[in-house]
Amino acid sequence: MKNFFFLLFAALLFTACPPIEEKEVIVIGGGLAGSATAWQLAKAGKKVLLIEKQDSIYTSGSSKGKARIARSSNRGDDIWSYLHNRSVQEVQSLIKFLNSADGETTYQMSDIYTTSPVTYVGRTKIYDKLYASLIRQKVDYKMATSPTEGAELFGVSLPDSVLIQREYNAHSGTINPERLIQYLHKAIRLKGGSIGYNWKVKDINKKEDLYLLEIEDTKRKSTFQLVTPKIASAAGPFTGQLLDNIAPFFKKLIQPQRVFLAFYKIKKEVFEQLTSAQRQQLFDGFPVINSSKGTRDGSFFAMIEELDNQGQPIFKIGGHFQRSSINNLEKIWQQKLDEKEKKWSRDNMSRYFQLLNLPIEEDAIELVAEYSCVYSLTATEVPYVTYIPLENQQPNPNFIVLGGMSGVGAKGAMSYGLIGANLLLQKSEESPMYQQVSKRLGFERLQEDIVNLQ
């Protein structure tokens, strides 16, 4: 009888506490970096689980939106060029896979990249460095360095001491993060991976050779646990919070900062009066990075976010240096622009239309949307794709972090994902550029940065 009660109790206990499910590899964060990593792991045959705290429609993260500037040309530093070009190759491979799974050519590169000239406006003093980079990076470009050349080559009004350079490489222009995330998620599932939306990782703890994850299902209002031997963390600005007890130094190494975005449309009647040559000039003029004032405050980026249902462009403008601190990371995405920020956006938009010689006065541009977004900044603005250190300071082969993607995380997203997945798979590539880039993003640098914190 005693035995019977013991067995009954044990059976009840067993049913009440089912064993914690083990996953082969877990990626936390379904933005560009995490989705690209999960895809590479799935492609390599791993049963990957991607966990994302938002719903399947991405609404509030650094990857939000339909356009980011993608370009091969980067003054001075070739790693950005490599990261972009390698990403283009990886998108090609993704598109090929989706089409082969579909048996049709449903998916196109143009779904992800809008190829268009990428304009850079800067001070002529950067000419030598810029020219050398353009040659090294094999950029197809045109450049004007004086008001006369500007008028002849591009029909623009260049101020003195300002140059304008345009890149014409295929798949340079803008990249669509929203679409790329959708396609990556589809491909992950087709390869046998899975995605937990509305799952928020609350805590990560080491449990012998495994990691134990506490997860909240925010839709069902329940919590559960999973274990896994391997983790890739790609939580964007939430990296510091998420890894507080695993790698607390990221709280200091990755600083989230607010950046604001304003969206403009040209008044319909003014847009309709533009000649076809003027419309061409308008479309050719975006995306743009304009540093012609030579000051941080005067520097801005702008691009066409999308076309409205009448084919009219909606422009997005922001500034890489228009950054401010954040009180509440969860709520920052809804923060509206203040009057000063709106004025800054409008003034710069209008200044650029004048440079393009377009008859669009300041009162002809209408603000149609605005929101705040977040950069996850490292001290050098170079991201991390790295193992974290073990207690003995050696690299932990089972835990990688992709973070601090700053303002460069979109164009290189597929490369970050490739490098991250390769770290977990203990793979590498021999090409000198792959090696150089992995090193710049990687473990040795992280260790130096940790030492410098002390």
Ligand SMILES: Cc1cc2nc3c(=O)[nH]c(=O)nc-3n(C[C@H](O)[C@H](O)[C@H](O)COP(=O)(O)OP(=O)(O)OC[C@H]3O[C@@H](n4cnc5c(N)ncnc54)[C@H](O)[C@@H]3O)c2cc1C
């Ligand atoms: C305004 C702006 C302009 C930019 N312009 C450019 C540009 O022109 N070119 C360019 O290349 N790059 C640009 N970038 C940078 C690029 O967009 C970002 O670097 C990139 O999108 C970051 O992706 P991520 O995956 O690292 O982060 P995120 O997109 O933030 O993804 C992190 C994900 O993790 C999820 N998450 C966080 N915590 C948890 C948790 N505990 N549990 C589960 N999920 C969690 C979040 O919900 C989020 O979806 C720009 C960025 C901004 C904000």
